[in-house]
Amino acid sequence: xxxxAARFLIRGANPKLSISGGGTLLKLSPSCSSRTKTQRRHAAxxxxxxxxxxxxxxxxxxxxxxxxxxSALDNTLASDPTAVIFGEDVAFGGVFRCTxxxxxxxxxxxxxxTPLCEQGIVGFGxxxxxxxxxxxxxxQFADYIYPAFDQIVNEAAKYRYRSGNLFDCGNxxxxxxxxxxxxxxxxxxxxxEAFFAHCPGIKVVIPRGPxxxxxxxxxxxxxQNPCIFFEPKILYRAAVEQVPVESYTIPLSQAxxxxxxxxxxxxxxxxxxxxxxxxxNMAQEKLGVSCEVxxxxxxxxxxxxxxCKSVVKTGRLLISHEAPITGGFAAEISSTVQEECFLNLxxxxxxxxxxxxPFPHIFEPFYIPDKWKCFEAIxxxxxx
Amino acid sequence: xxxxxxxxFHAARQAAGLKASRLxxxxxxxxxAMHRQQPFDSSLEKPQFPGASAEFVDQLEFIQPNVIxxxxxxxVMDRQGNIINPSQDPELSKETVLNFYQKxxxxxxxxxxxxxxxxxxxxxxxxxxxxxxxxxIGSAAALDPSDLVFGQYREAGVLMxxxxxxxxxxxxxxxxxxxxxxxxxxxxHYGSKDLNxxxxxxxxxxxxxxxxGSAYAIKRENANRAVICYFxxxxxxxxxxxxxxxxxxxxxxxxxxxCRNNGYAISTxxxxxxxxxxxAARGPGYGMMSIRVDGNDVFxxxxxxxxxxxxxxxxxxxxxxxxxxxxxxxxxTSDDSSAYRSVDEVNYWDKQDHxxxxxxxxxxxxxxxxxxxxxxxxxQSRKMVMEVFxxxxxxLKPNPELLFTDVYQEMTPNxxxxxxxxWRHVQQYKEHYPVDLYDx
Ligand SMILES: Cc1ncc(C[n+]2csc(CCOP(=O)(O)OP(=O)(O)O)c2C)c(N)n1
Ligand SMILES: [Mg+2]
Numbered sequence: 094x095x096x097x098a099a100r101f102l103i104r105g106a107n108p109k110l111s112i113s114g115g116g117t118l119l120k121l122s123p124s125c126s127s128r129t130k131t132q133r134r135h136a137a138x139x140x141x142x143x144x145x146x147x148x149x150x151x152x153x154x155x156x157x158x159x160x161x162x163x164s165a166l167d168n169t170l171a172s173d174p175t176a177v178i179f180g181e182d183v184a185f186g187g188v189f190r191c192t193x194x195x196x197x198x199x200x201x202x203x204x205x206x207t208p209l210c211e212q213g214i215v216g217f218g219x220x221x222x223x224x225x226x227x228x229x230x231x232x233q234f235a236d237y238i239y240p241a242f243d244q245i246v247n248e249a250a251k252y253r254y255r256s257g258n259l260f261d262c263g264n265x266x267x268x269x270x271x272x273x274x275x276x277x278x279x280x281x282x283x284x285x286e287a288f289f290a291h292c293p294g295i296k297v298v299i300p301r302g303p304x305x306x307x308x309x310x311x312x313x314x315x316x317q318n319p320c321i322f323f324e325p326k327i328l329y330r331a332a333v334e335q336v337p338v339e340s341y342t343i344p345l346s347q348a349x350x351x352x353x354x355x356x357x358x359x360x361x362x363x364x365x366x367x368x369x370x371x372x373x374n375m376a377q378e379k380l381g382v383s384c385e386v387x388x389x390x391x392x393x394x395x396x397x398x399x400x401c402k403s404v405v406k407t408g409r410l411l412i413s414h415e416a417p418i419t420g421g422f423a424a425e426i427s428s429t430v431q432e433e434c435f436l437n438l439x440x441x442x443x444x445x446x447x448x449x450x451p452f453p454h455i456f457e458p459f460y461i462p463d464k465w466k467c468f469e470a471i472x473x474x475x476x477x
Numbered sequence: 478x479x480x481x482x483x484x485x486f487h488a489a490r491q492a493a494g495l496k497a498s499r500l501x502x503x504x505x506x507x508x509x510a511m512h513r514q515q516p517f518d519s520s521l522e523k524p525q526f527p528g529a530s531a532e533f534v535d536q537l538e539f540i541q542p543n544v545i546x547x548x549x550x551x552x553v554m555d556r557q558g559n560i561i562n563p564s565q566d567p568e569l570s571k572e573t574v575l576n577f578y579q580k581x582x583x584x585x586x587x588x589x590x591x592x593x594x595x596x597x598x599x600x601x602x603x604x605x606x607x608x609x610x611x612x613x614i615g616s617a618a619a620l621d622p623s624d625l626v627f628g629q630y631r632e633a634g635v636l637m638x639x640x641x642x643x644x645x646x647x648x649x650x651x652x653x654x655x656x657x658x659x660x661x662x663x664x665x666h667y668g669s670k671d672l673n674x675x676x677x678x679x680x681x682x683x684x685x686x687x688x689x690g691s692a693y694a695i696k697r698e699n700a701n702r703a704v705i706c707y708f709x710x711x712x713x714x715x716x717x718x719x720x721x722x723x724x725x726x727x728x729x730x731x732x733x734x735x736c737r738n739n740g741y742a743i744s745t746x747x748x749x750x751x752x753x754x755x756x757a758a759r760g761p762g763y764g765m766m767s768i769r770v771d772g773n774d775v776f777x778x779x780x781x782x783x784x785x786x787x788x789x790x791x792x793x794x795x796x797x798x799x800x801x802x803x804x805x806x807x808x809x810t811s812d813d814s815s816a817y818r819s820v821d822e823v824n825y826w827d828k829q830d831h832x833x834x835x836x837x838x839x840x841x842x843x844x845x846x847x848x849x850x851x852x853x854x855x856x857q858s859r860k861m862v863m864e865v866f867x868x869x870x871x872x873l874k875p876n877p878e879l880l881f882t883d884v885y886q887e888m889t890p891n892x893x894x895x896x897x898x899x900w901r902h903v904q905q906y907k908e909h910y911p912v913d914l915y916d917x
Contacts, residue, residue, distance in 0.1 A: 185744040185817045206749045208714035209681065209742050237680060240716060276601035278663045280679035419891070448895045449884065454601075455652035455660035456880040458911055459899060465906045 137275070137327070138463045139367040143334045144304045150337035159329040161303035161336045162191045162268070165310040166229065168340040170199045173227050176314075178204045180214055180231030188233060189270055189329050215241035215267060219249050222262035222319070229314060232269040235323055236283040241267075249319040250294030263317035268310070271299065271323035272364050273415050273461055278454035284363070284416040284447075289321055290393045290425065296320040296345055297392040301366040303334040308343030309390065316345060325363040348396040350403065354385035357409040357471060360400055360426060362389045365413050365462070372467040379468075382475055392422055400426060401433045408439035409474050413462050418446035440477035443470045545758045550801055551781060552771035556830055558838025560776075567776050567783075571845050577618065577775055578840060579854065581610040581833050584634045586858045587643065588806070590866055591650055591664075595810040599870060600650045602664045606633050608773070608805030611832025612737050614638055615778025616800075619786055620705060625695065626674045627688040627706045629681070630665050631737065631804075635707070639672040643862060647869035654916045659883070660875040681712040685721030685734070689795075692730035696793055703789050704732040705782075710799075711742020713756050722763045725795035733785045734765075734797045737772065739804035744817040757799035765795050772800030773832040803830070876916040877903075 146153055156164060169176050178192060184206040186193035196204040207214050214230050221228035232238045238245070245267070253261035273282045289297045296318050300306035306324065313320035325332075351366070352373055359369045366388050373384035385403050389395060404410050410430055412423035423444040430442060445462040453460055524533060553565045560566045569577075588605040595603040606613065613634025620626075626635055633646070648655035650664040658668060658676060668676025675691075678684065688706035695702045712718060713736055725732055736756040740747055747755070760767025768785070770777045778800055785796035803826040807814045814823070840846035881896040882888065888896075903910050 181742075182744045184749075188743065188811070206745050208750050209711040209745065210714045210716060212716050213714075239680075276663070278661065281663070418895075448881065448899070449892060450881060451661070451884070453661045453880050454663055455874050456877055459877050459880055459903070463909075465909050466902060469902060469905070 137331065138458075138461055139364060140371055141302070141328070141332050142367050142370045143332070144302055146335040147304055147337055147341075150308075150341035151339045153335035153337050155333060156303050156307075156336040157328075157330050158300075158303045158306050158324065158332045159189055159191045161307040161334075162310060162324060163193060163195065164336065164338065165307040165314070165340075166192065166195060167198070168311065169227070169229070169314050170195060170203060172340065175226035176203070176229065177221060177226065178229045178231070179207050179217070181209055181233045182206060183231050187231060189324075189326060191231070191268070191324075191329075211237055211240040212244055215244040215249065215265075218265045218267065219244060219252070219262045219319075222264035223252070223260055226264065227314065228262075228265045230265065230267045232267060234281055234283075234326075235269040235271040235285050236280045238267075238269055238285060238321075242288070245289065245295065245319075245321070246292050250292045252294075252319075254294060261317070262319050265319040266310070266313045266322055267320070268322045268324060270326035270329070272325045272327060273452065273457065274327045275457065276454065277452070278457075279451045282415075282452040282457075284323070284414060286321075286323060286392045286414075287416055287420055287422045287425075290422050292393070294318070295393065297323070298345060298390065299323045299325070299363040299392060300390065301325070301363060301388050302328060302332045303336045305343060305388075305390065307336055308341050309345070311340055312342040312345050315342060320345075323363070327364055343390075346391045346394050346396055348390060348399040349388045350385065350399065351388055352384065352386040354383040354407065356383045356407055357411060357474060358385045358387060358400070358403040358407045359467075360387045360389055360410065360412045360423075361414065362392065365415065368462070368464050368467060369413065372464045372471065375464065375468050376471050380472065380475060382471060384471070389426075395426070397429055397433070401430060404430050404434045405437045408437050410438075410442045411445065411467065411470055411474065412442070413445040413467055415447050415452075415461060417449045418444055419449050421446050440474040443474055445470050542753060545761060546754045548754050548757045548767075548769045548799075550769050550771050551777050552774045553776035553780060554774050554835055554839060556835060558835050558840075558842060560839075565776075565780060567780055569776075569779075571843070573618075574836070574840060575845065577614050578833070578836050578846070579858070580614050580634060580638050581775070581836065582854065583643075583858050583862070584610055584613065584637050585833065586855070587633075587637075587646060587862050590859075590862050591647075592806070592810065594866065595664075600664055602810055603650065604631055604665050604809045605806035606631055608803045608826055608831060609737055609739060610634055611775040611836070612735070612772040612778055612800045612802055615772075615775040616705065616707075616733075616735055616782040616798075619779045619782035621702065621786075623673060623700075623702050624786070625688075625691055625702065625704045626672075627684040627691070627704065628674065628677055629684065629708045629712060629737075630677050630679070631709070631739075632707045633665065633667065636667055636669065636672065636674050639669075639674065641667065641669055641672055641674070643865040644868065645669070647865050648872070651869045651872065652874060653869055653872035654875045655869070655872060656875065659879045661879075682708060682715035682717040682721075684708070685712075685715075685718050686724060688732055688734075689721050689725040689728070689730050692725065692732035692795075693728055696729075696731050701790060702731075703786050704730075705735055705786075706732060707735045707737060709742060710736055710738040710740075710747060710756055711745065711750055713759075714742075714750055722759065722765065722795075722797070726764045729793045730795055731789040731793050732795050733782065733789055734795060735782070736797070736799045737802060738799050739772075739802045741804050741808070741814075741818070743808045743812060744814070746818075755799055755801075757797060760797040765797050767797040767799070769799045769801060772802030773830055773835060775832055775836055802832070805831075874915040877912075 182188055183192045184196050211232055218228040218230035249262050272284050286297050298309050298313055300309050310322055313322045361369045369386050373386050376382040376384050412426050414421055427442045445467045555561055591603045592605050594600050613632055617635040617638035649667050652660035666677040688704050692704040757767045757769040768781050770781045781798050789796050805827050881892050
């Protein structure tokens with residue numbers, strides 16, 4: 094709930110204004126403080142691995158992920174006079190600060206708050222797009238996209254098809270913060286991409302860091318199909334890279350091979366890429382196993398060719414995501430690869446994913462598909 | 478024209494009142510004649526459309542959006558705690574009023590300590606109730622303990638009034654082994670089966686149509702119970718709110734919609750949330766009884782809720798209460814409200830129009846509460862909260878097995894397999910998991 098996550102990621106900040114909450118500071122007895130570490134978040138379950146500085150798109154500047162999103166939106170508002178950005182609390186900059194400064198720069202008719210209603214936000218966005226303008230809708234958390242499910246699945250995804258291409262809402266892009274954050278529990282942690290992967294007509298995209306976020310978001314905005322762009326919220330501040338200042342695009346539906354290897358193919362997207370990169374190093378160091386790490390980037394329509402080519406080479410495939418394993422997108426990849434590469438496989442395809450439960454609060458360290466679970470899966474596949 | 482509509486509006490109110498007294502005592506189902514469609518009669522020069530009644534007119538005129546405007550704010554006390562109209566004094570005993578006051582201030586003390594503890598990184602998140610204490614205690618006191626409560630998240634005082642112990646508030650916020658919700662949800666997502674308080678869920682407004690369904694089921698039980706559903710003025714924009722309002726009116730459900738209009742939904746002020754005269758103005762559109770009250774006047778909230786509750790049960794119809802108040806704290810510990818509102822604005826409500834000070838004025842005027850009482854109560858309540866706080870912090874987290882239970886009523890083979898594989902994994906990689914912090 095509780096959105097608000099201007100400071101979702103930095104705990105204990107903001108001493109500035111303590112309305113009514115101020116007064117006496119808490120003074121706790123020593124016996125009480127002894128256990129404070131139990132309350133603190135565990136160190137992040139991944140180590141962020143920044144991309145190399147891109148050279149092909151002009152000058153770069155240091156940005157974290159939310160700033161790279163802002164930069165993409167800024168470029169769009171500057172170059173496309175029809176573009177509008179809207180959602181809950183976006184006017185003051187959004188609870189994750191992705192739209193900071195844009196209302197003041199481009200006007201409140203272009204960057205504005207909507208009433209609190211996700212079905213309204215997406216329906217409105219479809220309408221903006223049908224009328225030919227560029228619509229960029231923000232859903233405050235991916236967990237709150239479901240009230241808009243009907244507008245996305247029955248409307249946005251089917252507009253072009255059902256009208257015989259008379260009408261479409263290809264100018265619509267829906268952005269939403271996504272994935273686990275350390276203490277988000279059931280409703281601030283979800284990764285709902287698989288629900289939308291079952292929905293021909295929309296594109297679903299998830300970046301792994303600031304450089305990818307900007308290029309992929311600009312591709313989504315330019316793409317003539319409705320797109321959902323999920324932003325790994327744990328990376329908003331944690332991920333910092335040199336990001337090109339000008340507009341640039343990174344092609345949709347193309348997976349990226351981040352690290353070449355010969356023994357096992359590892360596929361993931363978003364935050365989990367950074368877990369995979371660490372696991373690849375662990376596998377090399379501790380097991381002498383050479384891993385090929387692939388960032389799928391676009392979940393729908395996905396890049397079958399790049400994945401299959403890699404599996405033909407390595408003979409093994411590990412797929413990992415935070416969402417529950419049953420019916421998760423790993424299942425789709427697994428079954429396609431099994432059909433395409435059956436004779437190349439040296440071990441059963443392995444999925445390391447969330448359990449088939451809601452996303453739990455205090456049990457998050459046990460729930461997530463962390464590096465140790467992925468590492469163990471590699472050991473099993475190698476010894477198969 | 479405008480006036481005419483206002484007159485109609487009044488007449489309709491009166492008719493509804495009459496009907497109310499006639500139907501009193503009846504709980505059973507009946508298609509009330511008032512609500513049945515008119516029989517078709519082509520001889521009348523009146524509109525015969527099944528969806529509306531009234532007269533034809535031959536002047537083109539749009540209804541003004543302000544047909545319903547300036548809905549008054551019902552209050553009992555002025556800001557200095559004086560009773561304005563003695564007929565409205567609920568005449569609560571000294572003991573009851575002191576209990577109100579102690580619950581409101583205990584809530585405030587608990588909020589301060591938990592807010593601060595989040596700031597120190599001891600709990601992951603918190604939401605304060607500052608400034609809205611009057612809406613919680615006034616409404617909770619007007620209900621029967623058996624009435625079912627569906628809350629949003631900023632109604633901890635309702636649960637406190639019902640007797641939820643401080644230990645359990647803390648256990649939930651700490652997600653420790655005593656948490657009734659088994660450590661699964663973020664802080665402030667309380668629930669209590671014993672106290673008829675349905676567990677809070679983060680997605681907004683989902684509880685609104687659910688409350689209506691429960692009210693319908695309760696009506697069929699004929700058990701002299703009602704349902705109350707709390708929500709913010711922001712949540713009232715969700716589609717679920719519309720569904721809930723419309724269902725409750727058409728299905729004639731004994732429930733109270735209690736809207737806490739505190740001026741903001743995170744950063745979004747009410748003038749970007751809705752046009753028209755607030756949430757209360759929607760009631761007539763749905764065919765529902767509505768009232769606006771001063772939420773910082775605990776007696777006004779009490780009176781309105783009590784009467785709404787009485788009539789909801791007696792007449793099987795929904796009531797909408799819009800309690801005007803102000804969110805004095807930040808939206809949550811993830812928010813910094815100085816980014817979107819002035820400190821002066823906040824200070825006005827904190828210093829000039831606070832529900833706690835208003836009630837204190839009332840008590841002081843009657844010599845029911847002295848400076849000394851205040852000092853010793855503040856000290857005592859703080860001590861109470863700190864004690865349970867320290868206990869809660871020392872307590873272990875729930876057993877990780879609870880990650881897999883309650884997904885379904887029964888443990889499925891699939892989940893059992895996953896549970897076993899986690900267990901084997903954690904045995905093997907013990908040093909990487911915080912197992913010592915959890916119950917075994
Ligand atoms: C469906 C849904 N959308 C968005 C959110 C994020 N969110 C949490 S609280 C909130 C504002 C609610 O405002 P209001 O209903 O007025 O309640 P208040 O916080 O003022 O008590 C928002 C947007 C959510 N929890 N659920
Ligand atoms: Mg509000």
